[in-house]
Amino acid sequence: xxxKKLTITKQLTITAFLIITAVISVFAFxxxxxxxxxxxxxxxxxxxxxxxxxxxxxxxxxxxxxxxxNIGYDINTQDYLTASNPEKSYDLSKNLIYMSIxxxxxxxxxxxxxxxxxxxxxFTMEGEYNTVLSxxxxxxxxxxxxxxxxVELTSLNNEGVIAIMYGMYxxxxxxxxxxxxxxxxxxxxxxxxxxxxxxxxxxxxxxLKYYLIDKNGNIYSKNDPLGISxxxxxxxxxxxxxENNDIKDTYEINGSRNIVLVDEIPIxxxxxxxxxxxxxxFAEIDQLRRIVMIVLMVTLISMSVLFFLITNxxxxxxxxLISFMDDLKGGSIRDLKKEVQLEGYFEITVLSKEFNxxxxxxxxxxxxxxxxxxxxxxxxxxxEKSELAFLRSQINPHxxxxxxxxxxxxxxxxxxxxxxxxxxxxxxxxxYSVKGSNTVQLGEELKIIKAxxxxxxxxxxxxxxxxxxxxxxxxxxxxxKMILQPVVENAFFHGLEAKRGKGRLxxxxxxxxxxxxxxxxxxxxxxxxxxxAEIRSKLSGSAADxxxxxxxxGRIGLFNVNNRIKLTYGxxxxxxxxxxxxxxxxxxxxLPAGDEENV
Numbered sequence: 001x002x003x004k005k006l007t008i009t010k011q012l013t014i015t016a017f018l019i020i021t022a023v024i025s026v027f028a029f030x031x032x033x034x035x036x037x038x039x040x041x042x043x044x045x046x047x048x049x050x051x052x053x054x055x056x057x058x059x060x061x062x063x064x065x066x067x068x069x070n071i072g073y074d075i076n077t078q079d080y081l082t083a084s085n086p087e088k089s090y091d092l093s094k095n096l097i098y099m100s101i102x103x104x105x106x107x108x109x110x111x112x113x114x115x116x117x118x119x120x121x122x123f124t125m126e127g128e129y130n131t132v133l134s135x136x137x138x139x140x141x142x143x144x145x146x147x148x149x150x151v152e153l154t155s156l157n158n159e160g161v162i163a164i165m166y167g168m169y170x171x172x173x174x175x176x177x178x179x180x181x182x183x184x185x186x187x188x189x190x191x192x193x194x195x196x197x198x199x200x201x202x203x204x205x206x207x208l209k210y211y212l213i214d215k216n217g218n219i220y221s222k223n224d225p226l227g228i229s230x231x232x233x234x235x236x237x238x239x240x241x242x243e244n245n246d247i248k249d250t251y252e253i254n255g256s257r258n259i260v261l262v263d264e265i266p267i268x269x270x271x272x273x274x275x276x277x278x279x280x281x282f283a284e285i286d287q288l289r290r291i292v293m294i295v296l297m298v299t300l301i302s303m304s305v306l307f308f309l310i311t312n313x314x315x316x317x318x319x320x321l322i323s324f325m326d327d328l329k330g331g332s333i334r335d336l337k338k339e340v341q342l343e344g345y346f347e348i349t350v351l352s353k354e355f356n357x358x359x360x361x362x363x364x365x366x367x368x369x370x371x372x373x374x375x376x377x378x379x380x381x382x383x384e385k386s387e388l389a390f391l392r393s394q395i396n397p398h399x400x401x402x403x404x405x406x407x408x409x410x411x412x413x414x415x416x417x418x419x420x421x422x423x424x425x426x427x428x429x430x431x432y433s434v435k436g437s438n439t440v441q442l443g444e445e446l447k448i449i450k451a452x453x454x455x456x457x458x459x460x461x462x463x464x465x466x467x468x469x470x471x472x473x474x475x476x477x478x479x480x481k482m483i484l485q486p487v488v489e490n491a492f493f494h495g496l497e498a499k500r501g502k503g504r505l506x507x508x509x510x511x512x513x514x515x516x517x518x519x520x521x522x523x524x525x526x527x528x529x530x531x532x533a534e535i536r537s538k539l540s541g542s543a544a545d546x547x548x549x550x551x552x553x554g555r556i557g558l559f560n561v562n563n564r565i566k567l568t569y570g571x572x573x574x575x576x577x578x579x580x581x582x583x584x585x586x587x588x589x590x591l592p593a594g595d596e597e598n599v
Contacts, residue, residue, distance in 0.1 A: 012311055016303065027292060035282060039249070043261060046208060046274045050263045053210070053272060056198050061267045064110075064166050064190055065145045067103050071113060072170040072186045074099055081117045081184035082175055089121045100125045111153070111163050111189040118184055127155050132165060132187045139167040141182070147268050149214030150192060162220055163189045164268065192220060207280040213239065215269035226253055226275060238262060238273060250278055317342040321355070418458050425451040433482055442509060442516070443475035449484045449507065456492055460503070464496060469508030477516050477593050480564055486557025487520045487575075487587050495524025495585050516593035523584035532579050539575050558587070565591065 071077055076095040083089040100113045104125070112126035116136070122129050135148045148165045167187035172178045192212070199210050211221040211228070217236070219229050228234055234253065241247045242262040250257040257278040265272055321342060342352035407423045432448045446468070453466050488507070496503040506521040527535070539562050562575040569592055579585040 012307070012314070016307065020300065020303075023296070027296070039259060042259060042276055045206075046261045046276065047263075049206075049208060050261065050272055050274060053199055054263065054265055054267075057195060057265055058267050060195065061147075061166075063107060064188055067107055067110070068145050068166055068168055068186060068188050071099065071103065071115070071188070072168060073173050075174060077115060077170070077186065078172065078174050078183070080115065080121075080123065081170060082172060082178065083117075083121070086121065089117075093123050096123050097125070107190075109191045109194045111158055111161065111191055114187045114189070116185045116187075118182065126157055126189075128153065128158065128189055131155065131189070132167070135165050136167065136185060136187070139169070139185075139187075141169050143169055143171055143182075147215075149216040149268075149270070150212075150218040150220050151189075153189070162192045164192055164214070165189050196221065207277055209275040211235075211273045211275070212265075213271040213273065226258075228253060235273070239271065242271075314348065317348045317352075321351070422455050422458050425454045429485070438481050439478045440481050441475065442477050442479050442518075445479055445481070445484055446470060446475070446507075446509075449488055452485055452488060453505065453507075460496070462502065464503050464505065466505045466507070469506060471508075471510045474509040474511055474516060474518075474593075477511070477591070479516070479518075479591055480568060483561050483564065483589065484518070484520070486561050487589070490558055490587070491520055491522040491524070491585065495522040495526070497524075499524045511593050514593055516591040518589040518591070519586055520589075521584065521586040526581040526583050526585055527577075527579040528581055532577065535577055539577065561589075565589070 076092060076099055080089060080092040080096055083092055096115065103113060104110045112124060112128040112132075114125075114129055114132040115123040116129075116133070124132075131151065131153060135151060138148045139146045145166055145168045148167070150162055151165060153159065153161045153163055165187055167185060169182055170184045170186055172181050172183045195212070196210075209221070209225045211219055211226075213219055213235065217232070217239075219232065219235055221229060234251070238247075238251065238260055239262065247260065247262065249259070251260050252258075253275070259276040259278055261274045263272050263274075264270075321340060339356045340352055342348050407419070428451045429448055432444075450468070457464055457466060484507075488505070491505055496505065504523045507519070508521075509516065509518045511517070535558070538559060558575060558577070565574045573590045573592060576588045576590070577585065578588070
């Protein structure tokens with residue numbers, strides 16, 4: 001049985017069931033979406049925190065690197081490493097003590113500074129020579145600073161301290177006899193705890209837990225908050241998933257699901273891993289879910305109680321409406337003037353009003369049809385007005401053409417070559433404007449534009465140069481007549497006229513698919529941002545609106561060309577303008593190029 005043939009009571013029951021199902025589905029979807037958003041925000045936040053930590057580690061490393069370079073190439077270190085006998089080395093070591101104390105004051109995290117010469121003598125402030133000697137082989141012999149990863153110190157003074165050793169081999173920099181030769185090794189042992197103090201500061205008031213993994217796979221975290229420092233298998237699984245781009249959404253750690261992010265720390269050839277307990281992240285959402293479930297249950301019970309009242313208040317006025325419609329079927333046209341009065345819920349009242357206004361709506365639709373026809377008629381009128389405005393803009397070219405011919409003759413007789421050239425070019429433009437059809441090939445249009453530009457080249461002299469970037473395939477495309485001259489004129493009078501110094505005008509054309517693209521570009525004074533926005537608004541409006549507003553702007557030629565193109569070819573074609581103050585202006589004209597009649 002089709003749904004529409006069921007009684008309203010059954011339909012309402014089914015509808016209520018579907019609504020409840022939809023509400024539950026929406027809630028489930030919203031909860032899932034909120035969870036995803038929380039996870040994404042947490043990842044973004046963790047990424048930002050990690051980025052700050054990486055930046056601080058980079059700065060930390062750079063400080064240690066600078067200190068190590070200062071130590072290695074200090075004159076005292078160089079003298080110590082090249083000393084010829086133990087007595088001299090001993091005397092020079094006193095200077096190293098002062099230097100080391102200064103360095104350790106500058107960087108309080110330094111545990112020890114160790115310097116080892118090629119002849120076996122060494123210097124150490126805190127007795128970590130054996131530690132450095134055991135790690136020395138991990139440092140590449142390329143005279144650059146490298147680190148060895150985490151190391152637990154075993155000396156009496158620093159037992160149990162976790163440190164990173166930064167070391168480098170040193171060349172002779174002052175002794176000309178052995179200049180550039182390797183003379184020893186220098187290392188700085190740095191406490192790792194300050195790095196985690198910085199991490200604690202950055203992650204204060206958050207549930208994020210951070211672990212550092214050095215290049216040897218050693219795990220370190222202050223206080224080991226998740227108790228996983230000894231669980232190398234878990235860390236290795238996470239690192240493998242990261243390297244294979246297969247990182248899981250969550251990992252179970254000690255019975256709790258955690259969102260895990262891994263990031264590289266290239267500066268120490270290690271990684272940093274952040275852990276966010278899922279339980280902490282979703283605590284507020286879970287509380288909201290419980291509240292919504294309670295509200296949903298109360299709502300279902302309330303809906304069951306009210307359902308019968310609602311059904312009765314709906315079915316009674318509907319039955320009355322059906323009876324009224326049956327009376328209309330058997331009555332005359334005059335019965336359409338009657339109105340039905342329905343009482344009930346707001347929707348029933350609206351239904352009654354809408355039904356009673358149905359006949360009145362016919363008159364409204366008729367009125368709208370008339371308005372639509374009027375607008376179409378107005379559009380045609382605007383098209384004719386635009387064409388008429390274009391014709392009026394020619395300023396009686398027949399008379400001017402005849403006058404120009406007389407001026408040409410006088411200029412030729414008087415030997416005024418520039419005047420002759422300007423008059424000849426202007427006569428060519430006027431003759432072109434009064435003869436021929438409304439559409440021409442782009443090549444013909446460009447010929448006239450070159451004549452027009454030539455006039456201004458004579459006028460501006462060395463202050464102006466023109467360039468043409470015309471693709472051969474565009475020359476035969478049909479375009480509306482006299483669409484380029486107003487745009488070029490705009491470039492002269494609004495762009496190049498006010499420019500100090502030499503100006504440049506570029507005219508180009510190309511075909512992209514079925515669209516002809518013509519551009520006119522100048523490097524003049526440009527257009528201010530507010531004025532540019534106003535011009536663009538007029539160009540992007542309807543042809544009628546642009547026509548009404550064009551007379552208020554000095555660029556009426558642009559708007560007339562834009563109107564002609566849009567009225568002829570449609571809204572997708574026309575003018576676009578781009579400009580920056582003091583840099584110039586570019587006007588782009590788009591015309592159809594793919595139609596057979598245009599090629």
